[in-house]
Amino acid sequence: LIMSFSSVLPEDEDFFRAPNYGDDLGGVRRRTYTTSAVRTSVSRAPKPAPPKDDTVFAVKDDENFSVFAKGRDYEPVYVTHEYTEQEKDTLNTYESCDYLPNHSHIFKHWIKRQNISDLETDRWVMIGLIGFVIGVVSFFLHQLIERIDHLKWRITKDLLKDERIWEGWLFCAGYSMLFAVFAATVVVFWRPSAGGSGMPEVTGYLNGTQIRRIFSIRTLIAKFLSCVAAIGCGMPIGPEGPMIHMGASVGSGLSQLSGYLKRINLPFFERFKNPEDKRNFITAGVAAGVSAAFGAPVGGLLFCMEEVSSFWTKTLAWQIFFCCIIATSTSDIFNSAFERFQIIGMFGEFRTSRYILFNVDEAVDINILMFIPSVIIGVIGGLLGSLFTILNLKIHRYRKRILASISRQWVVRLVRLLEPALIMLIMSSFSVFLPMAFSCIPFTCIKGETGILSEYCVNDTMNKYDSHFVEENIFHTCNVGTYYLDGTTFVYNGTYNELSLLIFSSKDEAMKTLYLRNSHKMFNYGPLFASLAIYFVMVCWSAGTSVAAGILVPMLMIGALYGRIVGLIMVDIFGVHLDDDYLSWMDPGAFALIGSASFFGGVARLAPAITVIMMELTNDLKVLLPVMTAVMVSKWVGDFFTHPYFHALLELKCIPFLNQHPHVRIDSTNVKLDLFAAEDIMAFPVVSLNLVEHVPKIAQILLDYQHNGFPVVRKNKEGKRVFYGLMTRSDLLVLLDHRSVMCQGPVEPMNDETVDIASIEYDKMLKGKKDEEEINTRFLLQFVAENSDYKDYYVDMTPYVNQSALSIQTKFSLQRAYTLISALGLRHLVVVNGNNEVRGMITRKDLMGHHMVEFLSPILQTRPY
Numbered sequence: 001l002i003m004s005f006s007s008v009l010p011e012d013e014d015f016f017r018a019p020n021y022g023d024d025l026g027g028v029r030r031r032t033y034t035t036s037a038v039r040t041s042v043s044r045a046p047k048p049a050p051p052k053d054d055t056v057f058a059v060k061d062d063e064n065f066s067v068f069a070k071g072r073d074y075e076p077v078y079v080t081h082e083y084t085e086q087e088k089d090t091l092n093t094y095e096s097c098d099y100l101p102n103h104s105h106i107f108k109h110w111i112k113r114q115n116i117s118d119l120e121t122d123r124w125v126m127i128g129l130i131g132f133v134i135g136v137v138s139f140f141l142h143q144l145i146e147r148i149d150h151l152k153w154r155i156t157k158d159l160l161k162d163e164r165i166w167e168g169w170l171f172c173a174g175y176s177m178l179f180a181v182f183a184a185t186v187v188v189f190w191r192p193s194a195g196g197s198g199m200p201e202v203t204g205y206l207n208g209t210q211i212r213r214i215f216s217i218r219t220l221i222a223k224f225l226s227c228v229a230a231i232g233c234g235m236p237i238g239p240e241g242p243m244i245h246m247g248a249s250v251g252s253g254l255s256q257l258s259g260y261l262k263r264i265n266l267p268f269f270e271r272f273k274n275p276e277d278k279r280n281f282i283t284a285g286v287a288a289g290v291s292a293a294f295g296a297p298v299g300g301l302l303f304c305m306e307e308v309s310s311f312w313t314k315t316l317a318w319q320i321f322f323c324c325i326i327a328t329s330t331s332d333i334f335n336s337a338f339e340r341f342q343i344i345g346m347f348g349e350f351r352t353s354r355y356i357l358f359n360v361d362e363a364v365d366i367n368i369l370m371f372i373p374s375v376i377i378g379v380i381g382g383l384l385g386s387l388f389t390i391l392n393l394k395i396h397r398y399r400k401r402i403l404a405s406i407s408r409q410w411v412v413r414l415v416r417l418l419e420p421a422l423i424m425l426i427m428s429s430f431s432v433f434l435p436m437a438f439s440c441i442p443f444t445c446i447k448g449e450t451g452i453l454s455e456y457c458v459n460d461t462m463n464k465y466d467s468h469f470v471e472e473n474i475f476h477t478c479n480v481g482t483y484y485l486d487g488t489t490f491v492y493n494g495t496y497n498e499l500s501l502l503i504f505s506s507k508d509e510a511m512k513t514l515y516l517r518n519s520h521k522m523f524n525y526g527p528l529f530a531s532l533a534i535y536f537v538m539v540c541w542s543a544g545t546s547v548a549a550g551i552l553v554p555m556l557m558i559g560a561l562y563g564r565i566v567g568l569i570m571v572d573i574f575g576v577h578l579d580d581d582y583l584s585w586m587d588p589g590a591f592a593l594i595g596s597a598s599f600f601g602g603v604a605r606l607a608p609a610i611t612v613i614m615m616e617l618t619n620d621l622k623v624l625l626p627v628m629t630a631v632m633v634s635k636w637v638g639d640f641f642t643h644p645y646f647h648a649l650l651e652l653k654c655i656p657f658l659n660q661h662p663h664v665r666i667d668s669t670n671v672k673l674d675l676f677a678a679e680d681i682m683a684f685p686v687v688s689l690n691l692v693e694h695v696p697k698i699a700q701i702l703l704d705y706q707h708n709g710f711p712v713v714r715k716n717k718e719g720k721r722v723f724y725g726l727m728t729r730s731d732l733l734v735l736l737d738h739r740s741v742m743c744q745g746p747v748e749p750m751n752d753e754t755v756d757i758a759s760i761e762y763d764k765m766l767k768g769k770k771d772e773e774e775i776n777t778r779f780l781l782q783f784v785a786e787n788s789d790y791k792d793y794y795v796d797m798t799p800y801v802n803q804s805a806l807s808i809q810t811k812f813s814l815q816r817a818y819t820l821i822s823a824l825g826l827r828h829l830v831v832v833n834g835n836n837e838v839r840g841m842i843t844r845k846d847l848m849g850h851h852m853v854e855f856l857s858p859i860l861q862t863r864p865y
């Protein structure tokens with residue numbers, strides 16, 4: 001079904017790609033020159049060589065190419081990550097985005113023609129549309145996951161209740177493995193780019209790196225299917241990461257729809273076909289994805305701002321806020337009316353049980369003393385978070401090493417399909433058999449006067465928890481219980497199995513149970529430690545498999561488990577204290593919540609976002625300050641040991657990324673970049689072009705040098721060649737492909753009056769080629785360079801040159817050059833001397849930490865610092 005569906009879908013993400021600007025020249029440029037054929041031929045760096053020794057392992061599949069080195073996962077956050085030579089090559093295979101349009105005469109001419117009066121309104125409409133679609137996607141995702149998950153547990157429980165243990169296990173394992181294999185098949189055979197959470201790729205893109213195919217419609221569908229199947233069958237992963245990727249795809253797809261529907265002219269969509277708008281809509285999609293997945297609109301916005309987005313403005317924040325409202329309310333409205341696709345008739349009623357994911361009913365009052373255990377939990381969060389990151393990266397590398405050692409492609413694919421199945425076999429076996437090793441604990445449920453099944457169940461330590469969980473989770477070895485009437489109250493006696501509540505049910509149910517208040521001794525150490533170990537290892541393992549998987553909810557689960565352990569230790573030391581007692585804050589349920597936040601903080605190193613997400617997820621504002629404390633402490637502790645998890649993944653996948661602030665560390669010293677100048681890092685000599693240039697020479701330069709930017713110079717009155725502007729490789733290719741813009745013999749560059757008229761003419765000439773099919777760039781370049789027809793041809797680039805290309809002086813501070821590039825999203829920075837003559841070139845990738853270390857280390861040895 002998928003394959004046949006895929007055949008009617010457009011080819012690639014190229015249709016979603018934004019042109020430099022507008023429909024006209026931009027459309028020509030991108031459609032013609034950023035196809036895969038061109039990318040292959042113009043790509044600057046050669047493909048990474050095969051691994052030479054056993055320290056580096058390269059794995060190539062259809063779309064992802066990554067190099068993995070051993071044992072460098074331990075750098076604290078302030079240490080510059082070192083890449084191996086192969087990893088550097090992989091970094092170079094990625095190209096940067098041009099976020100700022102080429103500010104040429106033709107661009108100005110295009111701007112004049114645009115009607116921008118309704119632009120802002122249209123943007124808000126588009127944002128609303130994106131939010132709505134993401135809300136709908138999230139609704140379907142949740143309903144499908146619930147349905148698959150519920151069916152599995154219902155049938156398994158029925159079989160176990162009938163004492164058909166082996167059949168129950170067989171069904172549980174078989175069902176889970178089937179879905180796991182399906183989830184992996186979609187990724188392995190159809191869209192490898194849909195694997196994983198997609199977060200590193202989206203983060204990299206929003207930072208300014210082009211990554212192929214991540215926003216295509218096929219990737220979106222594959223991600224959805226894989227995510228539904230993998231989470232529905234009970235893999236220890238969550239939908240939040242994939243929702244971020246899906247949100248970004250919806251943001252990109254909808255806003256660039258006219259590129260997608262190639263022949264249909266939709267003016268509403270046309271106006272957003274520029275890289276900046278595309279980036280903003282993708283950012284909105286990311287935030288809306290998190291919001292809809294967690295039901296946490298503000299948390300989603302903060303998460304996007306803190307973790308994923310690199311460019312943020314106030315206007316964008318408002319628009320994203322709106323997008324999050326629409327996405328979350330759309331998803332909540334639909335979810336309020338349906339449960340597992342069955343109508344439950346509460347359309348529009350935001351009941352806390354369905355509206356707030358892990359709603360806490362009875363929040364406890366906190367006390368100043370609560371900060372002490374919160375700090376301890378924070379420290380544990382930082383330590384375990386770092387351990388989680390290291391283990392996860394180790395498993396990633398180990399897996400890649402094994403796959404790289406297999407020579408046959410079909411075996412590699414088979415292994416990638418079977419790995420999730422193996423995980424599910426182990427998980428199902430744990431779920432069915434492990435609880436049997438733990439005895440059942442007695443409990444009593446007291447049924448209220450209303451006749452509705454009891455509000456509270458009281459176990460032998462006189463602590464309460466909601467009967468719903470007991471009913472849902474009675475394990476087959478436990479006593480189903482008896483009802484009796486005590487005056488006006490029904491009493492229900494039975495037994496429950498602690499471990500089954502944690503691993504023999506859906507993760508959401510288990511989380512709710514862990515967060516329950518006034519349930520001090522509901523779980524003992526054995527089940528808590530057992531499930532902590534299982535989840536910790538299995539989440540680490542599952543996160544890198546070939547399925548669409550996120551780890552946000554599993555992280556909350558792991559944190560909740562050790563949070564409860566800390567709470568239980570305190571209860572064992574100080575005793576159980578119920579309402580109105582001065583120690584009533586000592587509630588393991590509250591510590592479970594703090595634990596979740598601390599682990600999330602220890603792994604992701606986010607602070608405001610996690611705090612707000614936790615509040616929105618649990619509705620428990622009373623523990624706000626302890627949660628903030630734990631998150632802060634876990635972040636500080638984690639930073640001592642490893643990079644944040646998501647950044648470590650960026651490094652693992654060799655995706656170029658510029659932090660907002662540079663961290664360059666040489667020989668255990670943090671380098672002060674303000675003490676260095678642009679000339680210390682720039683590339684020189686620079687290959688530049690004359691404003692009026694000989695056509696075969698341009699072609700030859702493009703053949704000889706794979707740079708993406710070429711400064712354009714013109715002679716001043718003193719005859720010196722001074723910096724005039726910048727031409728990108730794709731601009732030059734457009735010109736070379738249009739003979740009509742060339743002239744015979746050298747001419748004087750156009751002046752200010754003639755250039756405006758010429759721009760209109762040139763614009764028309766280029767428009768004529770708008771729908772031309774892609775061309776072979778190398779063939780074109782060779783043809784132009786060698787064919788005698790072009791011998792006398794020159795091109796005056798005045799109308800095309802980007803006159804707003806930034807240039808800095810050789811002595812310009814390196815720190816500020818970094819700020820310029822990272823804050824403005826620049827790709828090139830030209831370095832000139834006092835006479836405005838071009839002296840060097842700095843690109844975005846030149847400012848990556850490892851590159852600066854390479855350049856600055858020798859300087860440090862010769863120059864006092």
Ligand code: ATP
Pocket residue numbers: 044092094095096097682683684685686687688706707708709710711827841842843844845846
């Ligand atoms: P991206 O591919 O994302 O544009 P990059 O750094 O790989 O980034 P290239 O244009 O391929 O971009 O440049 C590679 C190296 O060559 C960089 O160190 C850069 O400073 C240098 N460089 C770029 N353009 C020129 C040029 N016109 N002349 C000389 N060196 C250049």
